[in-house]
Amino acid sequence: MADVRPYEINVPEEKIARLKQKLAMVDLPPEVEGVTPWDRGVPLADAKRILEHWTTEYDWRRTEAKLNNDMPQFETDITVDGFGTYAVHFVHQHSKVKSAIPLLFLHGWPGNFTEAQKILPLLMSGNGKDTPAFHVVSPSLIDYGFSDRSAKKGFNVTAHAQTYHKLMQKLGYEKYVVQGGDLGSFIARVMVQHYQSSIGGHLLNLATPRKPTAEQDPELYEKVQNTELSEEEKEGLKQHPHFASEGAGYHKLQSTKPQTIGYSMADSPMGLMTWILEKLHDWTDSYPWTEEEVLQWVCIYYFSKPGPNATQHIYYESTHTPHEKPGTNYSPVPLGISRFPKELTLLPKLWHETLGPLVFWSVHGNGGHFAAWEKPKELADYLRKMFGKEGPCAACCGKGRSGYEDEAVSKL
Numbered sequence: 001m002a003d004v005r006p007y008e009i010n011v012p013e014e015k016i017a018r019l020k021q022k023l024a025m026v027d028l029p030p031e032v033e034g035v036t037p038w039d040r041g042v043p044l045a046d047a048k049r050i051l052e053h054w055t056t057e058y059d060w061r062r063t064e065a066k067l068n069n070d071m072p073q074f075e076t077d078i079t080v081d082g083f084g085t086y087a088v089h090f091v092h093q094h095s096k097v098k099s100a101i102p103l104l105f106l107h108g109w110p111g112n113f114t115e116a117q118k119i120l121p122l123l124m125s126g127n128g129k130d131t132p133a134f135h136v137v138s139p140s141l142i143d144y145g146f147s148d149r150s151a152k153k154g155f156n157v158t159a160h161a162q163t164y165h166k167l168m169q170k171l172g173y174e175k176y177v178v179q180g181g182d183l184g185s186f187i188a189r190v191m192v193q194h195y196q197s198s199i200g201g202h203l204l205n206l207a208t209p210r211k212p213t214a215e216q217d218p219e220l221y222e223k224v225q226n227t228e229l230s231e232e233e234k235e236g237l238k239q240h241p242h243f244a245s246e247g248a249g250y251h252k253l254q255s256t257k258p259q260t261i262g263y264s265m266a267d268s269p270m271g272l273m274t275w276i277l278e279k280l281h282d283w284t285d286s287y288p289w290t291e292e293e294v295l296q297w298v299c300i301y302y303f304s305k306p307g308p309n310a311t312q313h314i315y316y317e318s319t320h321t322p323h324e325k326p327g328t329n330y331s332p333v334p335l336g337i338s339r340f341p342k343e344l345t346l347l348p349k350l351w352h353e354t355l356g357p358l359v360f361w362s363v364h365g366n367g368g369h370f371a372a373w374e375k376p377k378e379l380a381d382y383l384r385k386m387f388g389k390e391g392p393c394a395a396c397c398g399k400g401r402s403g404y405e406d407e408a409v410s411k412l
Helices: 012-025 043-056 060-070 121-123 157-171 183-194 219-227 229-247 249-256 258-268 269-282 291-302 306-320 349-354 376-387
Strands: 004-007 073-080 084-093 101-106 134-139 176-180 199-204 336-339 360-361
Touching: 012 043, 012 060, 012 269, 043 269, 043 291, 060 219, 060 249, 060 291, 073 157, 084 121, 084 157, 101 183, 101 219, 121 134, 121 376, 134 157, 157 176, 157 183, 157 306, 176 183, 176 376, 183 199, 199 376, 219 349, 249 258, 249 306, 258 306, 269 291, 291 306, 336 376, 349 360
Parallel strands: 101 134, 101 176, 176 199, 199 336, 336 360
Antiparallel strands: 004 073, 073 084, 084 134
């Protein structure tokens, strides 16, 4: 396909050498004695453990080779209205099943395009009928990974949404579905507001619906008033204020003064690592992160094309573009919700009907914020249930589910 180029990660050797120099000169801060581990951030012992592995065992070239081997990557130029043209990096795993469903997988922060790494092989197979298969497109968001830096003021969630919609159209996917978590869920919400005719459904593992009111939602409000909350919903409501007061400081900082914290992220690999590690620990459900996994995620930020500080631009722009309201505006595109108990926000089921037609709802017994990494099989199963033959979105993509001729992407 014209203007779609194969992409191979190849970090310049001088960048790797500079990282090693910086790690050799790390100064670690002391910590308060007698406190509960992780209550005040990354414990010193864990920081030292990761640093030791980073300096003595970790080999970025090994990670790089595996990613290049396991994930078919490409790059193409996308023009965003009012901003210019950007080179967008993406994984495109094309299923051999002709009736496979095109799926756009959107990551967030502090994630990256490799959040799809575990789920890819699970979504490739299927008989196209009872068990659907998927063509998966997993881009590095603009300002992330190996896509370009946005560089311009105002590149908000709407600009991101246009970028990935144009990417799917360029790949020949006139009709597709979306899966999103973290920032990816907010981008997905804007996409289903602007590109309703192209998106057959969206499955989110993070959603932030507004509370129904008598003025805006009289029928739904009455339903909410007469429906008792489940125990799971009660726990979710308890969790919400705790996260807002004890876990959301990163959001306030990144959405108000991103440039200031950006100096630390760009200059200190150890500072970047602990900034990310805290979230990997706190936002998962006792997931046993290995040093190799942590450093893969961190190094993708450190070696990223736009630089690690660029990833915060979307926080500032979305916070300062109030009309977007990406988490709460209504869309008629079918909505599915996958609930994992350690997700950051877990609001009552009926509230989600303010977002659109809630056609799929699934609650899992364990798991956290990074669903595709922590619980890939479960998330793949949810996608199959929502878009499979017996699911609520079985015909969401038109002819042969995919709505396009497979030859349109076979050249990739």
